[in-house]
Amino acid sequence: MRIMRRTVALLLCALLIMSLLFSSVCIVRAANHVCTGECCLICILLARVERVLHGLVALLPALAALFALRLLGQLCLPQIAPRRAAHGTLVGWKIRLDD
Numbered sequence: 733m734r735i736m737r738r739t740v741a742l743l744l745c746a747l748l749i750m751s752l753l754f755s756s757v758c759i760v761r762a763a764n765h766v767c768t769g770e771c772c773l774i775c776i777l778l779a780r781v782e783r784v785l786h787g788l789v790a791l792l793p794a795l796a797a798l799f800a801l802r803l804l805g806q807l808c809l810p811q812i813a814p815r816r817a818a819h820g821t822l823v824g825w826k827i828r829l830d831d
């Protein structure tokens with residue numbers, strides 16, 4: 733379960749980074765285009781990219797709040813967090829008792 737959550741978190745981070753990079757590259761490459769008028773495809777693309785960036789920027793405070801809550805929970809409630817030592821066994825730790 734823990735590995736699955738980490739994998740999903742890594743995939744979401746990669747998706748976020750790729751979205752930011754792709755949006756930035758699109759804006760930089762199309763900044764000085766020759767506009768053909770109202771139905772310019774590049775202007776439509778830029779408008780969509782701008783909407784994506786605004787959406788991502790709107791997510792940042794929520795992500796920061798979630799991160800702060802998690803960090804606060806770990807600092808204030810350390811006794812609730814599972815301890816690895818409690819879940820191990822002597823065999824898992826490779827400790828022999830026949831010496």
Ligand SMILES: [Zn+2]
Pocket residue numbers: 765766767768769772773774775
């Ligand atoms: Zn244009």
